[in-house]
Amino acid sequence: MKKPITIKKSIVKLRNTGTQFYYPESGEYLLEVLELHAIEVEYQCRSGYCGACRLKLVQGNVTYCQLPLALINAGEILPCCCMPITSIELEI
Numbered sequence: 001m002k003k004p005i006t007i008k009k010s011i012v013k014l015r016n017t018g019t020q021f022y023y024p025e026s027g028e029y030l031l032e033v034l035e036l037h038a039i040e041v042e043y044q045c046r047s048g049y050c051g052a053c054r055l056k057l058v059q060g061n062v063t064y065c066q067l068p069l070a071l072i073n074a075g076e077i078l079p080c081c082c083m084p085i086t087s088i089e090l091e092i
């Protein structure tokens with residue numbers, strides 16, 4: 001179950017294409033928002049367990065509703081279970 005989080009209006013930018021869009025204030029996880037914009041991201045569990053969705057966060061910060069179990073390196077995020085708390089830039 002998703003824990004409600006208040007997020008400020010932020011911008012998501014993709015470094016590789018220059019694409020950018022506003023993150024909705026409706027509380028979707030980042031993976032869902034990327035999919036809404038037809039941006040393909042690999043995934044399996046969609047719950048922070050497998051690590052298949054890991055992306056490189058170039059700038060900004062995200063928050064997790066609960067600590068994910070998948071291992072990630074510094075500078076990586078799991079978009080299936082996080083939301084930006086600032087404007088962010090991703091390398092996809």
Ligand code: FES
Binds near residue numbers: 050079
């Ligand atoms: S899809 Fe499994 S951790 Fe994101």
